[in-house]
Amino acid sequence: MAAAQGLPRWEPTARIVLGLLGLVLSVYALHVELSRERDPDYRAMCDLGESVSCSKVFTSRWGRGFGLVQVFVAKDSVLNQPNSVLGILFYTLQMGLGLSLSKKAALALVVCSWVSVAGSLYLASILAFVLGDFCMVCVSTYVINFALLYTNLKRRKAIEGMKKKTG
Numbered sequence: 001m002a003a004a005q006g007l008p009r010w011e012p013t014a015r016i017v018l019g020l021l022g023l024v025l026s027v028y029a030l031h032v033e034l035s036r037e038r039d040p041d042y043r044a045m046c047d048l049g050e051s052v053s054c055s056k057v058f059t060s061r062w063g064r065g066f067g068l069v070q071v072f073v074a075k076d077s078v079l080n081q082p083n084s085v086l087g088i089l090f091y092t093l094q095m096g097l098g099l100s101l102s103k104k105a106a107l108a109l110v111v112c113s114w115v116s117v118a119g120s121l122y123l124a125s126i127l128a129f130v131l132g133d134f135c136m137v138c139v140s141t142y143v144i145n146f147a148l149l150y151t152n153l154k155r156r157k158a159i160e161g162m163k164k165k166t167g
């Protein structure tokens with residue numbers, strides 16, 4: 001298997017493509033959220049209907065700090081950042097740590113990725129059962145997060161294999 005000798009050949013490309021897509025979606029989500037907060041009449045490209053509205057989702061209480069941070073701190077605290085800011089950090093980290101071939105970096109990527117998949121499942125259930133909204137930007141980021149987890153698991157396996165061989 002190629003994975004035993006080194007990284008799968010598709011791995012660096014997949015990581016950059018997924019990371020950039022996630023980054024673009026997160027920046028867009030942040031832009032929509034801030035525009036909507038400034039102007040309640042703002043309509044975003046991803047607002048297609050009453051229940052297919054991304055800006056409604058982004059500006060809901062679940063759109064900041066996963067709706068959980070404000071249980072502990074004030075709503076307008078600096079700790080209560082939009083989810084998309086976490087997304088920007090997360091995708092930047094995924095591309096940045098991808099440059100390192102160390103085992104620790106590979107493990108960190110897998111752990112962060114699992115956290116993001118858990119976050120995705122949580123946000124998806126809020127979307128479906130609480131808000132009853134279809135947010136295309138959100139669903140796209142969940143798909144990206146699953147794909148990144150797969151990529152990171154493959155990568156970690158390959159890096160473990162490499163280190164065993166060369167000592």
Ligand SMILES: C/C(=C\C[C@@]12O[C@]1(C)C(=O)c1ccccc1C2=O)CCC[C@H](C)CCC[C@H](C)CCCC(C)C
Pocket residue numbers: 025026029057058059060062063064083084086087088089090093112115116119120123124126127137138139141145
């Ligand atoms: C645009 C984006 C997610 C979309 C969205 O979050 C948005 C914007 C939102 O307002 C919302 C409201 C209500 C229901 C669902 C939603 C969402 O769907 C990006 C996050 C992706 C991902 C879920 C980030 C997870 C990061 C981890 C917590 C790991 C952090 C690791 C750190 C070391 C950086």
